[in-house]
Amino acid sequence: MNIALIHGWGSDARCWQPLLQALEDVGGQVINIDLPGFGARAAEPWPETGDLLAQLDAQLPDDCLLLGWSLGGMLAARLAATSGKVRALVSIAANGSFVNRDDWPGMDADVFAEFCRAQCEMPEKNLSRFAGLQARGDGQMRGLLKTLKSSQPASIPQSWCTALACLGELDNRALLQQLPVPALHILGSKDALVPAAAAKKMHAPGAQVTVMGDCGHCPHLSQPEAVARLIRSFVSSLDAATAPLEKSSVARAFGRAAQSYDAAAHLQRAVCRGLLGRAAENGAPKRILDLGSGTGYGSELLRKRFPEAEIIALDIAPQMLGYAREQRPVADGYVAADAEQLPLADGCIDLVFSSFALQWCYQLPQLFAEIRRVLAPAGNALISTLLPGTLQELETSWRTVDDAVHVNRFLPEGDWRSACVGNQLEVRAAVEQRVLHFNDVRTLMRELKSIGAHNVNHGAGKGLLSRAKLRKLTEAYERQRTDAGLPATYQVLYLELARRRAVSELDAAASG
Structure with a gap:
């Protein structure tokens, strides 16, 4: 350029x-x-x-x-x-x-x-x-x-x-x-x-x-x-090409998974609980944004932790919001929107909570500009997302089969930190590796589809998986089997964010 x-x-x-x-x-x-x-x-x-x-x-x-x-x-x-x-x-x-x-x-x-x-x-x-x-x-x-x-x-x-x-x-x-x-x-x-x-x-x-x-x-x-x-x-x-998928494809994938998500989202629930555990003990946010709220599991935890708070559940998939309304009606409002274009007023949120949702965003500076914009001067954000190395075993095995894209691309920790710092957000970060084990490849792929996290990339292979390709994939994955089963590694990034004091003081002065 x-x-x-x-x-x-x-x-x-x-x-x-x-x-x-x-x-x-x-x-x-x-x-x-x-x-x-x-x-x-x-x-x-x-x-x-x-x-x-x-x-x-x-x-x-x-x-x-x-x-x-x-x-x-x-x-x-x-x-x-x-x-x-x-x-x-x-x-x-x-x-x-x-x-x-x-x-x-x-x-x-x-x-x-x-x-x-x-x-x-x-x-x-x-x-x-x-x-x-x-x-x-x-x-x-x-x-x-x-x-x-x-x-x-x-x-x-x-x-x-x-x-x-x-x-x-x-x-x-x-x-x-x-x-x-x-x-x-x-x-x-x-x-x-x-x-x-x-x-x-x-x-x-x-x-x-x-x-x-x-x-x-x-x-x-x-x-x-x-x-x-x-x-x-x-x-x-x-570069729009750095976003390897369309947000509409993400919305459709998670919309289709609304009914099956909870039964398969074991890791997602564990990380969500761990993320909430990072909230300040003495915090009492008046208004919380559950960003990428999905089926409402996080909203339910937030309601128990902060019973007096107003909770806004926001998700890109309307079907997910519909499921949450029926099965976990704990939020005060439900909004279908993209995290990179929040339809919320400036400075209206005390706590942004987002667990395993923002890895589908590739315009990180824009994403965090929006998060900082909606945060109140003393507001905070708790975010969990995924890093490169996630599902590395599956990606490695697919490379022996063909050259198509089969695993969603995750942005490195440096990109997340840089986007936060560039938007005047103080950052505390921690990385955790979690490894799940499966009996066979079919079970892993079925679980990914059940939670809407299957491959929706532009370069994804189209059509049904042939028996020959499945056999080749299985043989490659089997070479990575451990005593516990076929491993599936997840690299989890936790972010604790706060608006920088100089900026919040400036905003307060400007509004006063």
Whole structure:
């Protein structure tokens, strides 16, 4: 994937060098764009917005990750909405509206107007003031201020005033809610120009919003390594091909297994009990989300542990919810939805509980952006999922039969940790290996189908299993038999998550 970058007002393409060094292992072709009137294009006038976007679009490489900072981020959002060349967007310190509009947090309109007037009358003095505003509140303020002032041009073109007017006119509020490509919005918790409170407004389907602590308007300059980690995590979630299955196939598989699930889910119940045992002894959540609630076994345990709590059971398979309603009617509400697009309000959940459900999610940054969004400021999450090495004996045996995909793919622990950290979630993780034993291969495969966990991958073999293939599979699996029977290993990951204190304090301040 190629990378294109658009700098902010008062800067030029050089501002990206620290981040590009940190991202040297990401992407292919890099196009570092100077805006008209800035950097190498200082002599050029600032064009009308439509003409400018057409110029920028012509410079973008195909299939690009488009990065934009401040004004560049707002222009990048416009391009992401209209250009077929943009695969994904990363905006840094870019608001939906730079000036305050209605209830959208931004710079006061009168303050911005005064800034524009000062720029036209005293450009050098105003630019020095602007450098101070960009560095304000940053943990690396002194070094950052020195960097910003050292990059200021010897003379400032009049076109910068026109560029400022463009910054004040751009209004991307509605656009950010319906971008056609995935987006990552990075804001600084102490930014003096783009209020961190805007983060709440920028959440949208397919978008991740991260507020970085201890930095102001220039996180790519003061914390390039941290920004690079966020971008790497985001990039790892982009390729739709990394999701080896369709969510609709998962929903159908578990829907068909609703009636048979409980009779076969011995491991699932044991892990669910173990996960609940990790809940804080003195915790008393008011509202709990049972995420991937299935037949309601977890909801039933949660009801016994927290009898006064409101429990919302959410699952991708409506048939599972129907079974839970009839057989374990302990939840207060039942919602059919995808975990990566939660139809819940911000900050409404005190405890997210999810046992053996999220291994079907492959867009982890988006998943944890949603979990963090719905968590209350002091909220927590308890999650169990599966790691690579799960059903390794079955996978190894199938390789002797054919080249098709027969075992669902599980993401490594590092991907889970990175997605949590990238979404400002504190992580405690533990890995446990559990081994089940079966009398024969048919029994194992029948149990997997009974719990809906059989193969639903794009590359799965279709049609009935022939006798010849079954015989070959059985012979290969038998070579792994132990005294206890045919082993089936499960690598279980437990995650205990909490919103980081800096972010929760910021949210509280913003809402107050």
